[in-house]
Amino acid sequence: MQEVLIIDDTEINLILFGALIKKLDNCQSHSFAGPLEGLAWAATHTPDLVIVDYMMPDIDGLEFIQRFRALPNCADVPILMITANDQKQVRYRALDSGANDFLAKPVDKVEFLARAKNMLSLSSARRKLADHAEWLASEVRKATEVILQRERDTVFRLCKAAEYRDPETGAHILRMAHYSQLIAKNLGLPVDQQELLLEAAPMHDIGKVGITDNILLKPGRLDEAEFEIMKQHAAFGYELLKNSNSRVLQAGAEIALGHHEKFDGSGYPQGLKGEAIPIFSRIVAVADVFDALTSERPYKRAWTLEQAVDFLNAGAGTHFDPRCVQAFLNGFDEVLVIRDRYQEEDDVEFAASKLL
The missing domain is CATH 1.10.3210.10 (Hypothetical protein af1432)
Structure with missing residues (x-):
């Protein structure tokens, strides 16, 4: 099950985005109206996708991204930011902060689903790559242990040869x-x-x-x-x-x-x-x-x-x-x-x- 974190201070947007995520296979959403609550959830969970609005109370979307990226295991999670069409400077700053893609208000449902699906596919591929890397590391550890056992056997036999003399x-x-x-x-x-x-x-x-x-x-x-x-x-x-x-x-x-x-x-x-x-x-x-x-x-x-x-x-x-x-x-x-x-x-x- 892939998990999508949604942060938006507008209730209707949370309801809409959550309903759209349900249309995607094997997905569930976790919605928060406050960015600080969303960060608290992310501190103990690693989502597969983050959807965050730019204009929010407490902290804006840019600061949210910076704090989120600093959390364990969140450096590579795809982030989709919601901005207005005329906020190009915000988008540039968001890219520097770690955003991966944007959606312009008002959000088009078809575009939302397409972008979310693509980014979830990216997240899935990243996880598979990480799992494969861990498997490779495990195999290397096993192979290294075999080599170490052979070395130890060599040491033992050398010591035994000396003991006879x-x-x-x-x-x-x-x-x-x-x-x-x-x-x-x-x-x-x-x-x-x-x-x-x-x-x-x-x-x-x-x-x-x-x-x-x-x-x-x-x-x-x-x-x-x-x-x-x-x-x-x-x-x-x-x-x-x-x-x-x-x-x-x-x-x-x-x-x-x-x-x-x-x-x-x-x-x-x-x-x-x-x-x-x-x-x-x-x-x-x-x-x-x-x-x-x-x-x-x-x-x-x-x-x-x-x-x-x-x-x-x-x-x-x-x-x-x-x-x-x-x-x-x-x-x-x-x-x-x-x-x-x-x-x-x-x-x-x-x-x-x-x-x-």
Whole structure:
């Protein structure tokens, strides 16, 4: 059912226009003698056509059109204005205000029906176009979700490949990824960036797949030569991920390359300093180190939370971006929730899938 809004302060015109609208198929009219009442109705309804007189009390037809156009969903509704034949200047101003067509007084019934029918057809076409656009947008959202699921599957499988080589656990990946998202949130990063970081952070050490077992799995401390080889994992991870068209893998490449950089420039592999280090890498550096320190491994005991916090504070401005450290500590209650939620998992696939 198409709805026609009629505004005219003359009762006989409201009756006439309403009777003529009834002659059109699938139409109903809503008539108001006062323009303000008509605007109040339009604030909660979206008509398919507006018929408005120029000369009215309170506000004239021009101001009515301007106010009507400002209402939600009313910017493109066809408007038919009733004017006198000699009111050309009014018509020009009405066109500037948003009127689409005119009828001259006295109104001819045949012309009224023809113009109203044409404008209702225009309105119907506009609505169909809007519905089609929404359908297309829905289909794009569905297709995008399929792509995102494929990306997530790729991320999961890359992380799983690294898990087979690295003594770190799936729960470590979950915790540091959520710590990273928390830091991003407390820094005020947009939600889409927070979510991107959550999905990309697990790839920070993917380059360890290129490190030999005798170094990667060595239970004791690495000597200087071995450590130089271990440092190559940052560049390996970047090379593995950098040419992807996926935003997630691109972010993963940036994180892999930069998460061992230090705020004072003493890190590797590029020796970047301060804000020259990408923000995602600065964030992951804090999240990764904190969880590594507080996690027990076959070759070390877990640090206490107090010791790990002291280490972050001591490294703020040298090892770590001070803003990232503070953002992490500002959300420490949430840190504890994340730490308790994601405990060590024997099933790596189950653990990694919690990121998806």
